[in-house]
Amino acid sequence: MPLARLVEAADALVATRSRTAKTDVLAGVLGDLFPDEAEAAVGLLLGRLRQGSIGLGYRTVLSAREGAPAASEPTLTVADVDAVLDTIAALGGSGSAGARNAALTALFERATAPEQEHLVRAMTGEMRTGALEGVLTDGLAKAVGLPLAEVRRAVMLSGSLPGTVRLALEHPEALTDVGLAVLTPVQPMLASTATDVAAALAVTGEASVEHKLDGARIQVHRSGSDVRVFTRSLADITARVPEIVEVALTLPAESIILDGETLMLDDSGSPRPFQDTMSRFGADAAREQVLAPRFFDVLHVDGEDLIDRPLSQRLAALERIAPAYRIAGEVTTDPAVAERVADEALAAGHEGVMVKGIDTAYAAGRRGKHWVKVKPVHTYDLVVLGVERGSGRRKGWLSNLHLGARDPEGEFGPAGGFVMVGKTFKGLTDELLRWQTETFPQHAVDDNGWVLTMRPDVVVEVAIDGVQRSSRYPGGVALRFARVKRYRVEDAPGGESALQAKAPAEADTIQSLRALLR
Incomplete structure (x- = not known):
């Protein structure tokens, strides 16, 4: 397929907000692909390269593009681009940086200006066409003429949308045979959110109200003595978490698939900060600090798939298989009981609670109403220190905000100045x-x-889930999941009154953010 065909499709996706229109665009593209180029094409459409992370940082990509004149006519194919990326992925050792830049520059020289822009966005994860996996799955179903539910299930159970696209194009009839397979990761079930436990119970009905740990999502597979541990994104981290492998081998089952989280605990058994847990996933991380696995679901036990069974049955199986590693919780319809569980979770240092419909199946890969997350949200008034130009659908607009907190005592810079604590483009409407x-x-x-x-003149109210330690910013903290709520400026959209507006001197301090660190 010509790369220009993907570029045209991406432009069409940006130009519409209609899910139906996006589905039609993607169905047309996917239907024109050859099976052997499907995985590369999907990666270039979603901004997730088939080769994964291959050292293509933003500066590296922009530098290569700036040094390459654009081609006058489109000649590149998806296979051409994929071959260059394979070459780059194979580079290593002395001189690899120069070879990488040379390969990138040569690729950009073969691309037209629109193709260059598309490649930059694909390589830097800045595609932002609104064509996420769900819409692409819809497009695949239409392209191959199969029921959407059947295609969705194949994607979920295979754990790979690109792989499912290839299979559907090669052998569409084979999608019905895709099933749960031990040692093959499954897309995890996801949760929606609610403001409080009462609102969550109103959605789910009778539910298992469970502690929401501030850890890393894991999926643990065991087949005999063979164990695999996968992350939320389905990356295989088995070699980095030997303690979780050891736990899996002690469980009374020959084959099993468990869903849960892992976190690092201090000497008192309380959770350590999230970034301490995440640091253990690095390739060169020290192993002195032990990760503790905690499980909240089981999808398979000894040849029996439980994925379509109600949660009540899955929890009973989990209690039988791994009682010592279950996440705490209670089954209830009473908001007062759910509130007590939430208070206990927060007192134990956890994020909040998960409220899960007790009679529901495991909807792999879906974010529905059967699981609802409830956790406190913090809001802070920060200043805008800078703003990045947008790309994709936001091209031509100023988008990604650089956020700063006030430093009244000059602990991290000049007294009365501002310290950068993170970035966000979340929560920004077209009007904003x-x-x-x-x-x-x-x-x-x-x-x-x-x-x-x-200039630090503009104050913005930002909601965050918390902060984490960071060496990237001078204040030593970075915002977690920041999103804009409103601007504290008189003339900003939303009708902010003069009484509600805030001056930069009234912004929250870096010290108040650091106080969120445990």
């Missing part, structure tokens, strides 16, 4: 993007072509 684009240049003190550096 338009306002930012019109307003922020008036506050700019520098512009490098990508980032507008601003």
Whole structure:
């Protein structure tokens, strides 16, 4: 397939918000693919390269593009691009950086200007066409003429959308044979959110209300003496977590698939900060600190698939197989009981609770109403220190915000200054993007072509799930899951009154954010 065909499709996806229209665009593209180019094409459409992370940082990619004149006519194919990325992925050792840059530059020289832009976004994960996996799955079902439910199930159980696309194009009839397989990761079931446990119970009915740990999602497979541990993104981390492998081998089952989380505990048994847990997943991480697995679901036991069984039966099986490693919780319809469980979870240092319909099946890969997450949300008034130019659907707008907290005592910089604590583009409506684009240049003190550096004049209210330690920012903390709630500025969209507006001197401090660290 010509790369230009993907570029045209991406442009069409950006141009519409209609899910039906996006589905039609993707069905047309997928239907034109050859099976052997399917996985590469899906990666280039989603901004998730088939080769994975191969050392293509933003600066590396932009530098290569800047040094390459654009081709006048499109000649590249998906296979051409994939072959270059394979070459780059194989590079290593002395001189690899130069060879990588040379290969990238040569690729960009063969691409037209629109193709260059598409490649930059694909390589840097900045595609933002609104074509996520769910829409692409819809497009695949339409392209091959199969029921959507059948295609969705194949994607979920295979754990690979690109692989499912290839299988569907080669042998569409084989999708019905895709099933749960021990040692093959399954897309995890996801949760929606609610403001409180009463609202969550109103959605789920009778539910298992369980502690929501501030850990890393894991999926543990065992077949005899063979154990595999996968992350939420289905990456195989078995070699990095020997303690979890050891636990799996002690369980009274020959074959099993468990869903849960892992976290690091301190000497008192309380959870350590999230980033301590995540540091153990690094390839070169020290093994002195032990990860503790905790499980909340079981999908398979000794040849019997439980994925379509109600949660009540799966929990009974989990209690039989791994009682010492179950996440705490209670089954109830009473909001008062659920609130007590939530209070206990927070007192134990956890994030909140998960409320799960007790009669529901495991909907792999889906974010529905059967699982509902409830956890406290913190809001802070921060200042905008800079803003990045958007890409994809946000091209032409000022989008990604650089956020700063006030440092009144000068603990991390000049007294009364501001310390950067993170970035976000979440929560920005088209109205806010338009306002930012019109307003922020008036506050700019520098512009490098990508980032507008601003005077700390604009205060924005941001919701966060918490903070984590970070060496990237001078204050030593970074925001977790930040999203914009509103601007504390009189003329901002939303009708902010003068009484509600805030001056930069009223912004929250870096010390208040650091106080969230456990």
